[in-house]
Amino acid sequence: MTSDLEKEFLRYDEHNAWVPIFQVGAQAPAEIKNQASVQAIEEGFSTAEARKPVNRTRNRYRDVSxxxxxxxELENSVYINASLLRVPEANRRYILTQGPLESTSGHFWQMVWEQKSNAVxxxxxxxxxxxxxxxxxxxxTGSEEMEEMVFEDVNLKVTVxxxxxxxxxxxxxxxxxNMETGETHEVLHFNYTHWPDFGVPHTPLAFLNFLMAVRESGCLESDVGPAIIHCSAGIGRSGTFCLADSALILIEKSKSIDSxxxxxxxxxxxxxRMGLIQTPDQLRFSFQAIIEGGKRILAKDSDTMDVLSSYSELKNHKDEGPPPPPPTRTSSLSPKHTSEMPPPIPPRAESLNKDDMVNGDEDDIEDEEDYVNMRLHPKPEEDELDHKENKESQSTLRRRQREERKKSTQEQIRIMKEKQRKSELWRNRRSYVKPVAIGIALLIGGLIMYRYYWRF
Structure with a gap:
């Protein structure tokens, strides 16, 4: 049975309505872009802090504040282009931010530290x-050893x-x-590499599995600090990720896509945060990912459920192919293609047949079928045991490296404190040397004077 959300998606597709829905609202009373602008004005949303002259250089784009x-707001009132996004009905909190600049990279990690985030x-x-x-x-990371970066402006060291x-x-x-206290905090870093700027992935399958990989880590749960999510501006791809994740949470709770x-x-x-989801193309992909993910979540077939919930075998999955080229971005984020319909995203694999496919759609279907077959025909138990042992050995190595680094840091702190103690001791000694030297000089001078007058 086709859900109301899927009917809405198909209706927009049939009438090429994604640009009107997103941009001008000609066919929808709740248009996205215009209503969001009116909403910001009516609510009196201010961006005064971001527009202060001292903070302007900390914004990657002039029209994203x-x-x-x-x-x-960081400690000591330090400004950073980042927003806390709350979705109460899904019990989710996200921090959306721009890709760090060279001058704001230290502030980025300061935010991760202060917010106690478990993932970027x-x-x-x-x-x-x-x-x-x-x-x-x-x-x-290098070929032989893990690299590290030290951010002296915030006294933090980051190691892979x-x-x-x-x-x-x-x-x-x-x-x-923390270089001052020696405290440490572990963070997972998920870097999705198949999402073009101003664009979308070819199919929702790889994105959904990436989303579930992030979910399985537990970093999006409400009992930990909010995850830090960023793309270049922190609004397009980042907004799509948050919208899809929150919507699928609601589907899981209500057991209905129509919720x-x-x-x-x-x-x-x-x-x-202003401007979340930048193009009609990204809005269309959000609908597609939510519908596809919702169907898999609600599927009764346990094997189908595993396709969405498990991500460990993606390392053997074929590449989904090069993504469509994005438009050129300048210092402004206003897309130029407002009057033309963006290229359509390929429909879900289940709705296609071989005769309907053109220009590479066949490769997308093969990718999805290969992934499903991998789940239906899992690896032998022996391989799974080897994989588990490998994971355990890696975990042991990580613990050993962490202990070695902790010892090294403690030794550095001890040496620094010892140097500081010796320096203070020397300063104290110097404070006594001067009056003693003056006293000795006066004594010697007195003796000389005494002997000189004693002769006469």
């Missing part, structure tokens, strides 16, 4: 189409403990260390 009422979710590459989208704010590369994303385990009103959810989310 955090609202004052929802922005993250990066939805972009450092460079895209030859343009820098994000400063390399995390250590790049472990890195695993999949076809669609890279998962890193990192450790943040989700995508447009209303997006408008509520835009109260916390």
């Amino acid at each position: 955090p609202y004052d009422h929802s922005r993250i 979710i990066m939805l972009n590459k450092l460079k895209e189409n030859g343009m820098v989208k994000c400063h390399p704010y995390y250590p790049i 403990m472990e890195e695993t590369t999949f076809n669609f994303y890279v998962e890193r385990s990192m450790e943040i260390e 989700v009103d995508v447009r209303s959810m997006l408008l509520d989310m835009r109260k916390y």
